[in-house]
Amino acid sequence: DYFERFSVPAEVVSFVNRPVGHFIDGREILSAQDAIDLVEPFTQRMLTVLATGDLQIVDQAVRSSRKAFDGAWGRLLPLERQKLILRLAEAMEADADFLAHLEAIDVGKAISDARYIDVPGAIANFEYFAGWTSKLDGRTTSAVALPGETLTYTVKESLGVVAAIIPWNFPLQILSWKLGAALACGCTVVCKPSELTPLSAMRLAQLATEVGFPDGVINIVNGFGHVVGQALAQHPGVDKLSFTGSSAVGAAIGKTALDSMKRLTLELGGKSPVIVTAKADTDKAANAILSGIFMNSGQVCDAGSRIYAHADIHEELVAKLKAGAENLPIGPGLDPQSKITPLVSANHRARVLEHIGSAHAQGATLVTGEGKDIPYRQDNILRPTIFDRCAEDMRIFREEIFGPVLGVAWFETLDDAVERANSSIYGLAAAIYSQDVDETIALSRRIKAGNVYINAHGILDPAMPFGGIKSSGFGKDMGPEQLDGFLTTKSIYVQL
Numbered sequence: 001d002y003f004e005r006f007s008v009p010a011e012v013v014s015f016v017n018r019p020v021g022h023f024i025d026g027r028e029i030l031s032a033q034d035a036i037d038l039v040e041p042f043t044q045r046m047l048t049v050l051a052t053g054d055l056q057i058v059d060q061a062v063r064s065s066r067k068a069f070d071g072a073w074g075r076l077l078p079l080e081r082q083k084l085i086l087r088l089a090e091a092m093e094a095d096a097d098f099l100a101h102l103e104a105i106d107v108g109k110a111i112s113d114a115r116y117i118d119v120p121g122a123i124a125n126f127e128y129f130a131g132w133t134s135k136l137d138g139r140t141t142s143a144v145a146l147p148g149e150t151l152t153y154t155v156k157e158s159l160g161v162v163a164a165i166i167p168w169n170f171p172l173q174i175l176s177w178k179l180g181a182a183l184a185c186g187c188t189v190v191c192k193p194s195e196l197t198p199l200s201a202m203r204l205a206q207l208a209t210e211v212g213f214p215d216g217v218i219n220i221v222n223g224f225g226h227v228v229g230q231a232l233a234q235h236p237g238v239d240k241l242s243f244t245g246s247s248a249v250g251a252a253i254g255k256t257a258l259d260s261m262k263r264l265t266l267e268l269g270g271k272s273p274v275i276v277t278a279k280a281d282t283d284k285a286a287n288a289i290l291s292g293i294f295m296n297s298g299q300v301c302d303a304g305s306r307i308y309a310h311a312d313i314h315e316e317l318v319a320k321l322k323a324g325a326e327n328l329p330i331g332p333g334l335d336p337q338s339k340i341t342p343l344v345s346a347n348h349r350a351r352v353l354e355h356i357g358s359a360h361a362q363g364a365t366l367v368t369g370e371g372k373d374i375p376y377r378q379d380n381i382l383r384p385t386i387f388d389r390c391a392e393d394m395r396i397f398r399e400e401i402f403g404p405v406l407g408v409a410w411f412e413t414l415d416d417a418v419e420r421a422n423s424s425i426y427g428l429a430a431a432i433y434s435q436d437v438d439e440t441i442a443l444s445r446r447i448k449a450g451n452v453y454i455n456a457h458g459i460l461d462p463a464m465p466f467g468g469i470k471s472s473g474f475g476k477d478m479g480p481e482q483l484d485g486f487l488t489t490k491s492i493y494v495q496l
């Protein structure tokens with residue numbers, strides 16, 4: 001069978017084949033509620049069942065995290081917290097192959113990506129934030145309008161209990177984005193993974209307990225978003241909601257969270273534009289564009305999905321994109337050769353297919369990939385698909401597709417390219433390709449987006465903040481900018 005064909009280690013097989021519960025107070029518990037089927041994306045076979053949490057389970061997890069915050073975790077010195085976070089990173093390194101297998105099996109993603117991007121990215125994030133535990137300083141200030149002698153200073157305090165809601169496309173990495181900074185700041189966290197991809201979060205919680213994290217610092221509650229996610233957004237014991245997911249859910253859950261005045265970070269969807277100027281190196285641009293859209297089979301929030309190519313290089317670029325896309329190895333996630341792998345679920349594949357159908361119907365020109373009649377595929381894969389002659393009013397240029405579908409258009413003036421690039425409701429990321437440094441820097445300042453990549457796409461670093469504007473949300477993950485999301489500043493006045 002599939003797992004034998006790719007020699008999946010026996011301990012991974014037994015981890016994914018047993019019923020998956022919640023992780024609360026240092027141990028896994030199964031709840032009595034109905035379970036969700038966990039389906040492996042390539043074979044479409046049921047792996048196991050996932051417990052579905054309810055209000056009572058969420059309440060139990062939040063209380064446990066509060067107890068840890070007020071108790072064992074809250075009492076640790078910053079350097080002790082740092083040591084534990086580093087120990088977790090070390091344990092993940094020792095467990096890297098296990099974690100990579102879980103991501104490939106759960107998401108269906110390429111195991112080579114899981115090995116070289118997801119797992120090391122998550123580890124680096126913990127290593128980076130471990131160093132911040134000891135540097136969360138306030139400031140002293142000279143009062144400017146107070147008569148007499150006054151000492152004024154600020155202190156940074158941990159916010160409290162954080163709820164982290166995670167999507168399915170990078171389950172481990174995005175979890176690490178939330179956990180790294182939250183733990184560094186002294187918060188405790190109740191995590192809700194996507195109901196499609198809970199496995200790596202469960203493993204991480206296990207590792208954290210093994211290396212000595214006090215019970216309740218990292219709790220995991222599984223189940224449906226509209227039940228468990230909603231319950232977390234409503235729970236009065238949660239101080240901060242950090243959500244990554246779609247803009248529609250983000251807007252709804254944000255309103256709920258504000259009813260109880262929770263602090264809020266929303267990392268949402270995107271439709272990231274890519275400008276390729278007449279001065280681009282089209283070989284390099286084509287390579288980076290292909291990885292920017294087809295990595296993780298297009299299920300990437302900052303995927304560069306709208307190309308604006310200068311008229312002079314447009315045809316040449318499209319020919320290179322076509323050749324490159326047709327060369328990408330397609331296959332199961334567990335095959336180390338695969339680059340294009342199954343989409344996360346049959347439902348999601350159907351959604352992406354609907355978008356491809358609309359691009360055909362609205363008159364975009366198919367360059368390569370899926371035609372109008374797409375056969376049913378048991379393996380849940382869609383071939384990398386490129387459309388040219390896309391127009392601003394086509395859905396392919398307006399809506400997030402979250403699959404291996406790229407749209408291309410051409411432009412004549414940079415002003416026009418910038419205007420069209422900025423015309424989206426989203427503002428997560430953008431990319432610019434040109435060998436002229438002045439041109440790239442100038443363009444980067446005119447683009448409305450949280451992240452701008454120059455001659456690259458999707459390269460991330462833990463020291464750099466990530467997060468969008470407009471319908472892509474607000475607040476940052478990663479970088480020092482993320483820390484303020486988990487801290488509160490207290491102002492202290494001393495009349496001398």
Ligand code: NAD
Pocket residue numbers: 165166167168169170174192193194195223224225226227228229230233244245246247249250252253267268269270300301302400402428467468472
């Ligand atoms: P989603 O919004 O459907 O789900 C995200 C999470 O929210 C899941 O855990 C889900 O169970 C939960 N959820 C769903 N409905 C809920 C509700 N009513 N109340 C509370 N929680 C609820 O998104 P998805 O399909 O898992 O992920 C894809 C989306 O995530 C895309 O739009 C993508 O752009 C976005 N994303 C953004 C970033 C970023 O950093 N900006 C990163 C990755 C993914």
